Amino acid sequence: MVLKSVQFDDVYFSAEDGLAETHHVFLKGNDLPARWQGAGEGKARFVVAETGFGTGLNFLATWKLFEETAEAGQALDFISFEKFPLSVAEIGEALLPWMDEFEGRVEAMLALYPLRVPGFHRLVLSERVTLTLVFDDVNEAMAQVERKVDCWFLDGFKPASNPGMWSEAVFVQMARLSKKGARFATFTSAGFVKRGLREVGFDVRKVPGFGSKWAMLVGVKE
Template identity: 60%
Template sequence: MSDLRPIGPPKSREFDDLYFSADDGLAESKFVFLDGNNLPENWRNAERFVICETGFGTGLNFLSAWKLFEETTEPHQSLDFISFEKYPLQGEEIGMYLQPWREFFGDRLQQLLAHYPFGIPGFHRVVLNERVTLTLIIDDVNVAIPKLIADVDAWFLDGFKPATNPDMWSDTVIENMARLSRKGTRLATFTAAGKVRRNLIAAGFSIEKVTGFGRKRDMMIGCFTGDEA
């Protein structure tokens, strides 16, 4: 793969959106999803920490979380990362788009690609090492999330923008987020769309609008309280 040159983030024509920031995808991933969920503080005392993401895409958020987890936790702690993806990229595409951060991620990118399930629908549980497990769910999130059983500690909401990809922000997704959360479960997302905010609040999340990454004016972070509006 060393002959493949970085070509910027992939863009979805169907959803008219980029997979991550063209300015700096890695910095965006940290700013929105890791800092937005107060990581690493939030997993400091967890034996097992569960992150659930909507929209695996290139796996950039997963790799960022995996690296930070290993750098900031003790050997007895483990990370369970769950992610949904209806339109999986090919492993070779992921390698190409994440090429700029290959060194930064060390051998994690190669490990991910070695186990990456090529588009076969269903739940794929990938044990990357004794501390880190990825459950990649190749399906429409609306079909798969009602089947999920998990105790989620943090949500990464990373569909394409709600205006063009409403399925990723549906009532089904948000109702199931509430089902899978406990009091104190956090969420972060790049969007500040009013409809998403109202639906999250109605499902029992307290939501804060905060400054967004780069040129984005704002984004949302939140916490599950269980107090339905």
């Protein structure tokens, strides 16, 4: 049984295989690790921003892939917005299937997991990897960020049950914060998400989704 939100009637990750979904939708969808290659071309610090931290599964998979593939001296800044933070116990239980896979990273992340109070919480996980957890509504919190982003993971609950997380305010902030050529990937192929991201300047494409989902969206900020 995977963790499910009663409030939003959606799961935190795929019941088929959460980690495989992360790799397909967010990592492959953002052309990682290829996109962070090239430390000498303005990529000494690679910035990922995510809407919906949840259990941290996407972050952990990104952290591991980065340490396996990035060039020496490159750093990863991962910023994630979360309005309803889970507890350490809830996250620990949800991630049980991947404890071995993440080789101590779950324990390291949970050892530094902050109190569940609103605000920006910075977790320095290694010399190269920093996680900034923003415990607040993404609609308000994004406007306070001043970090230019290389790629976006849009992982709110499904747009039909959580439309507030896929708002014009979020898309406008994404455009403001995106570096030239920034990418995004999301599991959804909802029409209003596609149109909203096009309106703020993303070139949006539909590609095959994970498992039984026939389509998802990826794009580049021109």
